[in-house]
Amino acid sequence: MSRLTVTPVSALTDEPVHIRATGLPPSVLVTLKASLTDEKGNLFHSRAFYRTNEAGDLDLKRDAALGGDYVGVEPMGLFWSLKPEKAFRRLLKRDVMNSPFRVTLDLYDSFVLQEPATEMPKASQTVQRWFTAPGVQRVPIRSGRVRGALFLPPGEGPFPGIIDLFGGIGGLVEFRASLLASHGFATLALAYFAYEDLPSHLKELDLDYFEEATDFLVSHPKVQGPGIGVIGVSKGAEVALAMTCFLKQVVATICINGPTWVSETPHKYRGQVSPSTPMFLESLRIDVSGAVSFRNFHKLHDTVSPLNLLPVEKAQGQILFLVSECDACLDSRKCAEQALERLQSHGKSNGRMLTYPGAGHLLEPPYGPLCYASWNPSIPLPMLWGGDPALHAAAQEQSWGDILKFFRQHIVETRSKL
Incomplete structure (x- = not known):
């Protein structure tokens, strides 16, 4: 039989x-x-x-x-x-x-x-x-302005802390945070628009909100200090990089296929506003699938001035850029290279880049399928993410190991040496 x-x-x-x-x-x-x-x-x-x-x-x-x-x-x-x-x-x-x-x-x-x-x-x-190991707890968070869900590993703790951010999809996305908690990290899946009483659309990036979220996580009794990690993809990667530029509690940052400059929406922090980069609609491209590619939406070499670039030289923690070579949404390699060049020009060596051949924009935990294109609530057409299925699968398996290794090295091991 x-x-x-x-x-x-x-x-x-x-x-x-x-x-x-x-x-x-x-x-x-x-x-x-x-x-x-x-x-x-x-x-x-x-x-x-x-x-x-x-x-x-x-x-x-x-x-x-x-x-x-x-x-x-x-x-x-x-x-x-x-x-x-x-x-x-x-x-x-x-x-x-x-x-x-x-x-x-x-x-x-x-x-x-x-x-x-x-x-x-x-x-x-x-x-x-x-998506959650036995014993992991999910705690809904409504603290001051902060909205999200905190995932706590089983045990007494305290545990190394991470803030997890997604991009233009909005709302609260929890699957990566729950997996990180399953590997021993107290992880806050943080919403920042289109969720509960938060703004329905992202008109500006208020870094004071993310500072409040960072203070909340650092002060939580089950989170070990003095610093935390941040991980973000796409727009969330831009937020993560901005956080590490301005917030001293952020000691380890992973940016997955995101802008390294102020894109689309201005940043505001303690009353100061950083303007966003101009966008060029004529550079949009429609794929044979019917999805739209935003890869050339910003003409980086023409439009990104030093005022738009995020001041990565201010970052005190370690920064890891994860770059997909077949990202159809963004020239993420060029973005990461710009940030690394700026770090180097200021004599800093706390950033590095890992690249993944054949991978698309949505680089996620392993064994999930490639999303080549999908609907996004912010635009009327499906968005093209790109990627080759087999190569993307290999990249997701490799990058997930790289993510866990980086956070263990720069949150857990760094703290143990203090």
């Missing part, structure tokens, strides 16, 4: 699983399919074709996919190659505490192309992909 086994069948979403099949005819072509329905009812699916060995077995750690949504030996390929049934849908976990993503794996002893399949699978298995 055919059997499909997945080990472990329930795990954190950033943990790999081992997929095997037994009891199949020898040396035959088989199909493996994965499917997932998100919290809004959107379907995501993937498939790959394999050939069993002489014993009628299949092991995704050993055997190469011959075709489908990926090729080669890719133990987690069925997960990272998931794609939406409807165009421009992004797989995004909202409820990180109470339910996992459930991925159904189906095994067919034939070449199955039709969707949905007309035949019954020979074996099936449902895999649970959690």
Whole structure:
């Protein structure tokens, strides 16, 4: 009898699983399919074709996919190659505490192309992909103006603290914060617009708000001082970099594919306003998919003056720029290089850059699928993020390890040496 086994069948979403099949005819072509329905009812699916060995077995750690949504030996390929049934849908976990993503794996002893399949699978298995480890607590935060959710690792603590920021999507995005807490960091998923009583649209970036959030986290009894880390992607990376420029409590900052200058919305801090960079609508490009690319929206070499660049030389902590080489939203490499050049011109060496070939703008924790393009509430067209699925998957696995290593080195180890 055919059997499909997945080990472990329930795990954190950033943990790999081992997929095997037994009891199949020898040396035959088989199909493996994965499917997932998100919290809004959107379907995501993937498939790959394999050939069993002489014993009628299949092991995704050993055997190469011959075709489908990926090729080669890719133990987690069925997960990272998931794609939406409807165009421009992004797989995004909202409820990180109470339910996992459930991925159904189906095994067919034939070449199955039709969707949905007309035949019954020979074996099936449902895999649970959690975003929170057992014992992690989620605490809703409404402190002064600060709005968000604080994730605390199990145990007494205190724990190294991190503020987690997303970009133009707005609202409160929690899945990375809950995973960071699952790895031992007290992490504040911080909203800054389009959430509860915060402004519905981002008209200016009020750094006093982020200073209030930093003070809140540093003073929390379960957070170890004296400093914290900040991580942000896209607009959130711009915020993170601004925070490390002006807030002494920030000792470790990770900027993922974000501007290193004041973009789109002016910054305000203690009554001082920094103007935003001009934007050029004629530089927008529409992809064949129908999504719009913002990569050349700002003509950096013409428009970014020293007044617009963030004063990175003021940063006292360590800064890590994570750069996707196939970012279709922003020339993130040029942005990071500008900041590093400015640091160097001031005799500073507290910044570095890591690059990821083939990766798109939305660089997220591992084994989730590439989001090539998706709807964004701030514009009427879907936004192009870019990336090659296989290379993006490798980049997400590598970058997640780089993120955890950086924060452990510059928050945890730095404090232990004080």
